[in-house]
Amino acid sequence: MTTTEPAASRLPVDTGAWGARHAHDPTAVRDDEGTYWLFSTDAYGDGPLPRAGVQVRRSADLVTWEFHGWALDGVPADAAAWAGAEGLWAPDVVRVPDDVDVPADERWRMYYSASSFGSRTSAIGLATAPHPAGPWQDRGLVVTSRHEADGPNAIDANAVVDDAGRHWLVYGSFFGGIHALELDPGTGFVIGSGGRPRPGPGLLLARRPHEVEAAVEGAFVLRRPGGGWVLLSSFDSLFDTYHLRVVAGPQPVGPYRDLLGRSATDVAADPVGSAVLAGHRFAGGPGRLAPGHASVLTEPLRDGRERHLLVHHVRDAADPHQHEVQVRRIVWTADGWPLVSPQPWAGAVEQDDDATWPASPAGLAGTWEVVTFARGDVLTDAVPRAVVAADLAGLVAHGAGRFTWNRPGGGAPVEVVVFPSWDAVRHRAALSFAALDTGTGMVSVGTQVAPTGVPAPVGGAR
Template identity: 30%
Template sequence: MPGTLAGRSRRFRPPHWALVTLAALTLTGCQQTPAGAALQAQGRPQTYSNPLPIRTPGGPIETCADPEIVRGQTAGDTDWYLYCTTDPHSGRDRDANGNLIFHPISMARSRDLVNWTYVSDALPQKPAWVRPDAGLWAPDVEYLNGKYHLYYTASETVEGGSAIGVATSDSPLGPWVDSGAPVVEPHPAPCCPGSRRWTFDPAVIQDDRGQRWIYYGSYFGGISVRKLSADGLRSDPASQTQVASANRYEASNVFRHGGYYYLFVSSSDCCRGPLTGYSVFAGRSRTPDGPFLDKGGVDLNAAYVGGTPVISMNGNRWVGPGHNAVFTDAAGQDWTVYHAIDRADPYLAEAGGINKRPALLDPLDWVDGWPTVRGGLWASDEPMPAPAAQPGERSRYRTPRVRVEVPGKLLGAYSDEFTASTLSPDWSWVRPPAQGVAALEGGALRFSTQDADLFEDRDDASVLLRAAPQDDYLVETRLTLNLPPQGCCFNFRQAGLVVYGDDDRYVKLAQVSIFETRQLEFAKEVPAGAPGFPRYGSTVLSAGAETVWLRIARSLEDGEEHYTAFSSRDGQTWTRGGTWTHTLGGAARIGLVSLGGPGFTARFDYLRVYDLKQKKLE
């Protein structure tokens, strides 16, 4: 399967299965109850810092991808338990022959949700129905019928294709007894009879009537939900319902809040080292089988794919925050555990090898009924108030007020309304297009998508550029791209904004067709560097539309250039996306692109540049 699927997309590369080919917040004072004070006296940590420390006799665990945290459910057990996908614990974790040791779902325990101790591996022997060289990924642990149930992905089965398995135990630390057969069997993707969909990433819930449901899926096939049997060991194929589009989402997690089921899902590439753009989005539904709609009312199953951002890159050291799980601490504060990559330390061993994805923990806030990490600050890289792990403890976390970039004064010298008959001399082309490809007409710039690209070693697309301000700024355009409203395949036809240093140094925000989806991609390219390091990475934003408004905000933060993407479907309500750091320099220019393949027309109604200011959100 890896050999056949790896070529599906040059930008959205296969996620974690390809890597295991075994086939400004401060502490807020608050009064404590006597019990809480006593617990603090016993050593309750006041703060923690990411990543979560996980101790082993051989040193710390440096990677804990697809993390899951649950609390003990039996009488007297108030410890917490952490589970990680199959990976080596570190680059030093090797056998006598020097080969990396892969731990099939590592398990750790904690009393305080801050300090963790590795205990053992959950599934040291693969079940007979799982192929011996398969990976075991994405654990989801539930307490059902008086037993712990460990749901997991088997990347390859004896019969062929991936599947979801389950093992049970009286203890959250095992020993685990496999059920002997898949909970969700290998089966075709909805698009493609005879194929094997990516049956990955289980998530199990129980509704108010006692019916249990299992969510699963990934890019090839999308995300589906099925009813589970009462014992939690089998699913009903006849009940299968698609809840999120193919080629957009994976890593489902479902959480009840305020009368809704919230479906958390991750998008983009989990594992591109320092250029990883993995991010978490959410939709909600009144029923477990959807439809799941985002804050703007767009379905996660639509062609212009819905999804409200929960966490993306924020410009600190962490990139690719994703594959999250949500839980509630002893004081009622919601938290999310997820993995991310330190862009300065992205690999376990050799460059381009296994991505180092440690477990991170941050509070989850609800703003206007929608989840966001740290009120919108996203991944923390500074000391944070520790969770309330035990009864009697109180939360010291307070939701921060977040500043977001908004336009200030219009900078007319850098802007163009495209109302003239010919382009201003302030514009210039990198590789002028053929006659008729681009022209001013009807108060807009018409720019046909070219059979050309601006991607790694293929740099033959025309790029229309003009000077950018030296100080912080925000650039905006209104784009109409006449892609068909649905259907496959017009891969990588795209148009949008670019901040351009040269052909190998830029950020780009574009509406792009990816198989049957239409998405907003925010990409970064860097020059070729050390062997094994990537050159191109991308994240995605919330839902686009045939006509969409795009913004890139550029700011200098602690001597580093930050580029943050925004989008809008009406020009009034804007949604923030991720932040790339880059080194484009003072000579960088702003401009427009339309590329990726022939056959479609982009219309840019204006390019406006503003000075940048910030607005504090209450």
């Protein structure tokens, strides 16, 4: 057991200057006082790992992050003995629901992963705490896997509670795909295991063919407004081609299908799911490479609605060894598909009242910078597009920023969400959009750089 804030003098690096940098595979929670806590993989883009035990940061606004220390005192003994891990990966932190009777010092749970690159000898462990700040107490291993045994890789945990109150652990990376095991709500261990480590696999939720190294991982299950669930997961190589795709299902354990009806377990249909976030670059801004391994922070709003924020890591295209955490708004189409803002979350300047979002096509004409994720595995440059009044004639408004665009020449409609954002290149308020082509499942995103009658800035000039 340890608290955070280790003595800085004992470390070979200045963690006080890290901020959002070096955060990989992040998950964020908010405590009862309104402080945000970020937990992430033991990673360091500038050299050897200075310390292990799950990195912890805190923030008042999800924009500026202060490094807070490590949750655990290194790799717990059982995890080190099983996997030989030098650091811990991909923590998932959740608050146990109030209707579950647990001791006060076990109200918060953290599922951490212990493994090494390219190995399926892995483990997911459990730690508990009374508060996200700690102190965290290791409780032992929950799920294990061996490299020589066919099946899922026991890393990348995501704990979720379904509508019936059943608790599930969604997990897996590459190899055998994404699976789910039912948990005992009171202990956090696999149901019926008696608190002992349990091998998988559990229920199969998603997989990819071996021809692409079965490259799917970092799954996160999110309740869908209006009913059902979505599964967000990262495809391909975390170093350059990483990107985020989405499928939907009736329960957290599936079955999951994409917008076109293809099953997430159908390897012949690969790649399944719509790419909602991938490498991109806006004019005048940095290249954002390989975004992914996302979690979602769900927060209640004063009017009874919820806000969903995607928390993910991203690499610097100019120096891919450098990675940092970013937060982005999730918006929902009129028919309930999640899309991701092209702009990072900007804190207090963001507008949460979607009743004030564009309710009609008025004001949508102008010059937009648009990125289409035609292929999720490449870095795509934004292109300027002029939108005139005639282009908006096919828009059907649903209110609160939601539109359906019926193409003038016919064909499948496009579901569009238009919303206020903060242009991170020009440092000003601007409209952004995210759109889903219902005929292809392809996603486009963009930001308005000049309304009609206003000259468009050149090269992202401020």
